[in-house]
Amino acid sequence: MNKVAKEIDEYKRGKTKEEIAEKYGLNPNEIVSLASNENSYGPPPKAIQAIKENAGRVYRYPSPKDAERIRREIAQKTKLKPENVVLGTGSDGIMESLMKMYIEPGDQVIIPTPTFSYYTLLTKIYKAKPKHIQRNQNYSLPKNISNEINQDTKIIFICSPNNPTGNTVTTEKLKQILKQDILVVLDEAYIEFADQTHAPLVKQHDNLVVLRTFSKAYGLAGLRIGYALTNPKITNKYKAVSPPFPLAIPSIEAAIAALNDKEHHKKTIKNNQRERKRLQKEIPLKTYPSKGNYVFIDTSPIKATKITKKLMKKGVIVRDCTPIPGCKDTHIRITVGTPKENTKTIQAIKKITKK
Ligand SMILES: Cc1ncc(COP(=O)(O)O)c(C=O)c1O
Structure with a gap:
C-alpha cells in the first residue's frame, strides 16, 4: 500500500x-x-419503467451504440454536440478520470473553500497539493484568485451552485479565471435548480470542463450517472483514460428516460x-x-x-x-x-x- x-x-x-x-x-x-x-x-417514473424493461439485457456489456444514444440525448438537451459529451460513473468518476489526465505528483490544485470536499480528497489521492482559498464573506470567489496560480497549478475546481453555500459563480469571474492556462473544472451538479448555466462557454474555451450529474434533480443517485461537457480534444483523450464501460445498461436507459420525463x-x-x-x-x-x-x-x-x-x-x-x-x-x-x-x-x- x-x-x-x-x-x-x-x-x-x-x-x-x-x-x-x-x-x-x-x-x-x-x-x-x-x-x-x-x-x-x-426517481422519475419513466426511469423506473426503463430499468424494468431493460433488465433482461444485463448479461451483455453495454454497446457503443448505447453510449452514443445517451450522448446524443445529452447533446440535444445542452444544445451542444455528442462530441462535447463524456460519461462517467457519477460526476465523482469523471473527476477521477480528469485527475488521471491532468495531474502529476506534486502539482497544485486550487479549491476555493468551503466547497464539495471530494475535490480535496481526490487531489491528495493523486499525490497533488490542494491549495485552499477562502471564499469572500458572501461565499463569492475572491478577487485575487488568479494570483494563486503558479507553474505547478493544473486544475481549479469551481462549484456552481456551490455545495454547501448555494451561491453561483458570475460569468465575468469565470471568464477571468478561464484566461489562465489551467484546466477549469466547473461542477454544475445542481444546475437544474438554478437559473444560469455556463455550459455554452465550452465552445469558446478549450480549458473548460463542465460536470453534470443525474444524482440530484434527475433523482438517480443510486445508479451513479455523471457526464461532462467539454471540447472534442479533451473528450477524445478522456475516453482513453476512463474505464471502458463507465455506465451500466440500466443506468443508460434510466438516464435517457429521466431526460424525457x-x-x-x-x-x-x-x-x-x-x-x-x-x-x-x-x-x-x-x-x-x-x-x-x-x-x-x-x-x-x-x-x-x-x-x-x-x-x-x-x-x-x-x-x-x-x-x-x-x-x-x-x-x-x-x-x-x-x-x-x-x-x-x-x-x-x-x-x-x-x-
Ligand atoms: C457538488 C457536487 N459534485 C458532485 C457530487 C457527486 O455527484 P455524483 O453522484 O454524480 O458522483 C456531489 C454529491 O453530493 C456534489 O455535491
Whole structure:
C-alpha cells in the first residue's frame, strides 16, 4: 500500500436512515433524510419503467451504440454536440478520470473553500497539493484568485451552485479565471435548480470542463450517472483514460428516460423552489440565499455538531459542515425535502432553538 492510501480517510458521506435508526432506536420509516442533496421526490417514473424493461439485457456489456444514444440525448438537451459529451460513473468518476489526465505528483490544485470536499480528497489521492482559498464573506470567489496560480497549478475546481453555500459563480469571474492556462473544472451538479448555466462557454474555451450529474434533480443517485461537457480534444483523450464501460445498461436507459420525463422534472424544480423559500423563511436561524436543492444555515450561538445531533435524535438527518474546510463550527446544510419532511424539520429546529 502506498503512503497516501495509508494516511487518507475515506469520503464522509451523509448519515443514512438505517444508521440513525439503529443509533437512536428510531423507526427508519419516520426518519427524514436531508443530508445528501438527493431528489426528495424520488426517481422519475419513466426511469423506473426503463430499468424494468431493460433488465433482461444485463448479461451483455453495454454497446457503443448505447453510449452514443445517451450522448446524443445529452447533446440535444445542452444544445451542444455528442462530441462535447463524456460519461462517467457519477460526476465523482469523471473527476477521477480528469485527475488521471491532468495531474502529476506534486502539482497544485486550487479549491476555493468551503466547497464539495471530494475535490480535496481526490487531489491528495493523486499525490497533488490542494491549495485552499477562502471564499469572500458572501461565499463569492475572491478577487485575487488568479494570483494563486503558479507553474505547478493544473486544475481549479469551481462549484456552481456551490455545495454547501448555494451561491453561483458570475460569468465575468469565470471568464477571468478561464484566461489562465489551467484546466477549469466547473461542477454544475445542481444546475437544474438554478437559473444560469455556463455550459455554452465550452465552445469558446478549450480549458473548460463542465460536470453534470443525474444524482440530484434527475433523482438517480443510486445508479451513479455523471457526464461532462467539454471540447472534442479533451473528450477524445478522456475516453482513453476512463474505464471502458463507465455506465451500466440500466443506468443508460434510466438516464435517457429521466431526460424525457418532463413531468417529474417540472415537479421537482417547482416544488424545490417553493419549499426552499419556506425553509429559508420559517427556520428561525440565519439562512443563506441558495440556487441549489439545499439551504446553508448558520446555527449560532448553537454549535453545528450539537444541533445536528439533536435533530438526528428527533429523526431529522442534516449535514454538520464543521469538518468542511472554510466552514464555521456553526454551519449546517439541509436538503430541501417534501412539504411533510420540511414541516417536521422546521418544527424540530424551532423546538431545539427555543430551549
Ligand atoms: C457538488 C457536487 N459534485 C458532485 C457530487 C457527486 O455527484 P455524483 O453522484 O454524480 O458522483 C456531489 C454529491 O453530493 C456534489 O455535491
